[in-house]
Amino acid sequence: MKSSFCVLFILFSSAITFAQNDVQIDGRLKPHLDNFFDYCKEYKIDYYDKLFELKNIDVVDTLHLSPQASTLGMLTRDKNNNVENIVINWVALLDQEILKVVAFHEFAHYFLEYEKHICDDCGKIMAIVNTSYFDIVKDWDNQVKMLFEESPILKRRKTVAYLDQDSD
Numbered sequence: 001m002k003s004s005f006c007v008l009f010i011l012f013s014s015a016i017t018f019a020q021n022d023v024q025i026d027g028r029l030k031p032h033l034d035n036f037f038d039y040c041k042e043y044k045i046d047y048y049d050k051l052f053e054l055k056n057i058d059v060v061d062t063l064h065l066s067p068q069a070s071t072l073g074m075l076t077r078d079k080n081n082n083v084e085n086i087v088i089n090w091v092a093l094l095d096q097e098i099l100k101v102v103a104f105h106e107f108a109h110y111f112l113e114y115e116k117h118i119c120d121d122c123g124k125i126m127a128i129v130n131t132s133y134f135d136i137v138k139d140w141d142n143q144v145k146m147l148f149e150e151s152p153i154l155k156r157r158k159t160v161a162y163l164d165q166d167s168d
């Protein structure tokens, strides 16, 4: 009797540990993440499970920095190639508008499954570089609409819906 109690207890406590497998989120990125998730809800995109597969959403001082081109953010992966962290260069914190664009860009890589960029420098959130963050922020609502409506995760959903219809 005593041993079965122990097994049960271990199972129970490991379930709790799993549920508490929390992701560390830098407070300076949290408002942007909450805002991004509001859009996910609007577009019915699940983000909850994916969020808890991450370890950190963090601001770091280890990304490449130079006057010509800095890496403002990136996803880092574990040895199995699964995304582990979303990291933002501290330099993006110097301007709230740049931070907003960079944060949405990196969140979209992960949560909206943008594996590639859509262009070199076309003034959209998912461009490789942006010469003018200001232009994007000026047109923010429209930019976010494009980001979500043209996202790989929603495009895939549309294809599946189409295939379903087709098989009727």
Ligand SMILES: [Zn+2]
Pocket: 105, 109, 117, 128
């Ligand atoms: Zn990117």
